Amino acid sequence: MSIDAKPFPPSGGGASVPDASETVKGIIEIADSTESAAGTDDLKAMTPLKVKQRIDAALVGGVDYKGSYTGQSLVTAQQGDMYISAATYSLAGVQFLSGDHLIFNQDASDPVTSAMFDKIDNTDAVSSVNTLTGAVVLSADDLAADHSASNYIPANANIDGHLSGIDDEFFLKAPKASPALTGTPTSTTASAGDNSTRIATTAYVDTAVSAAGNQINDIEAKTSSTFTAQSNYVYVCGYPVGTQTVTMPDASGSTPGDIIGFTTRNQSYTIDLVSSDGTTNDLLNISNQTKGGTLGALSITINRQISWFICDGTQWQEANASFFTQPISSDLVPTSGNSYDLGSPSGEWADLYLGDNGIIYWGNDQDVKLIHDPDDGLILDLGVTDSSHDPQLELKSESSASFGPRLLFNMESTTPASNDRVGQLTFKGKDSGSGSTEYAYIFGKIEDPTAGTEAGRVDILPLPCSTQTKGLQVIGIRVS
Numbered sequence: 001m002s003i004d005a006k007p008f009p010p011s012g013g014g015a016s017v018p019d020a021s022e023t024v025k026g027i028i029e030i031a032d033s034t035e036s037a038a039g040t041d042d043l044k045a046m047t048p049l050k051v052k053q054r055i056d057a058a059l060v061g062g063v064d065y066k067g068s069y070t071g072q073s074l075v076t077a078q079q080g081d082m083y084i085s086a087a088t089y090s091l092a093g094v095q096f097l098s099g100d101h102l103i104f105n106q107d108a109s110d111p112v113t114s115a116m117f118d119k120i121d122n123t124d125a126v127s128s129v130n131t132l133t134g135a136v137v138l139s140a141d142d143l144a145a146d147h148s149a150s151n152y153i154p155a156n157a158n159i160d161g162h163l164s165g166i167d168d169e170f171f172l173k174a175p176k177a178s179p180a181l182t183g184t185p186t187s188t189t190a191s192a193g194d195n196s197t198r199i200a201t202t203a204y205v206d207t208a209v210s211a212a213g214n215q216i217n218d219i220e221a222k223t224s225s226t227f228t229a230q231s232n233y234v235y236v237c238g239y240p241v242g243t244q245t246v247t248m249p250d251a252s253g254s255t256p257g258d259i260i261g262f263t264t265r266n267q268s269y270t271i272d273l274v275s276s277d278g279t280t281n282d283l284l285n286i287s288n289q290t291k292g293g294t295l296g297a298l299s300i301t302i303n304r305q306i307s308w309f310i311c312d313g314t315q316w317q318e319a320n321a322s323f324f325t326q327p328i329s330s331d332l333v334p335t336s337g338n339s340y341d342l343g344s345p346s347g348e349w350a351d352l353y354l355g356d357n358g359i360i361y362w363g364n365d366q367d368v369k370l371i372h373d374p375d376d377g378l379i380l381d382l383g384v385t386d387s388s389h390d391p392q393l394e395l396k397s398e399s400s401a402s403f404g405p406r407l408l409f410n411m412e413s414t415t416p417a418s419n420d421r422v423g424q425l426t427f428k429g430k431d432s433g434s435g436s437t438e439y440a441y442i443f444g445k446i447e448d449p450t451a452g453t454e455a456g457r458v459d460i461l462p463l464p465c466s467t468q469t470k471g472l473q474v475i476g477i478r479v480s
Contacts, residue, residue: 075110231258237269244271251282256313263306272297284317416449
């Protein structure tokens, strides 16, 4: 017996078939594209085509290539749609060149804005690799180039070689800290007056020196009896047998501010300065005297210091007097006591001149004085001492010979006679009335001045005494 298949009636009293589920057998409904893309319905089935489309979309990250972009309207584009620009176009203010990629990051709407898509720049393609184009495959020769610093060029070096060559080149450069530059290094020239730590080029120095005014051109030694001076020179004078004569430049023809200096090496010299024509008096000394021509030469004495003359356009003016002729109108006082010397073991002063009643003081409290008594001599004042010390004048010698120190009285009379005093010691003190009294004398006298039979004597005369009263007399007697 057979049973004919008949369709289920849509309605009526026949049996109904339920929708299929994981636990119930029944009718299977096919999902459409939207439902397939959403992937949220658990009761509908997907056709093989929808499954493939869903897998493809998952594999490419949701990007769907839509073809070339030729400037057409893209208001209906969906998220993931990708176009490749066929030429140069503009979309929402963004320029696309040929080969650029346009990908929508969300569904488009009208109008399309730049926030709805992303641009991938595809125009910066590599044109070649190591001069090779196309599908490049590097060979061993491409990787084995000579990368020494002398042969370093990008055309024949690979990446490692480039790095090695760069390192070699860096080693040839001077360090930033304390570089030792060679050759002729250059630098930018700072503006005038720049006092920063920038490098001063020769151009900067030359400009600064020129702006500073007149400079000394040279220093020249002159030992002849005469010579002609030039502006902006220093002359070391040294004519050994007399006064040196120097002809000065014409002051009216010189530039104001020009200078000339005169000095010596190690001793004093006198020089006479005369004007260029021997007539014009265009030299002015420190004492405001005009010299050089009809009024005579300007004479100066120099001794190692530099005597400067400066031109004002009409005269050469002496700027400083000689150290040895400069008048002193006040005391010479050191900045601290007992600290400085007058002269030295190798630089002694020659003579010391003091006026009448001049005094030389010794000691921090000036307790010892050497006083000049006009027309009589010197007084050595040993000062006031305490009761435990007597004033003392000591003659000391450290000679290893058998001779000790001596006190010499020398009377060099050209007409010596008997009874002449050749030396005297006087002992003087106060009396009870505060008067000064000479209490005793020791005289050295001539007893006989005859050449060949000379004789002397010593008289010791204490008070009271007179020429008739002798305290003690010692006379030398020649014994034949």
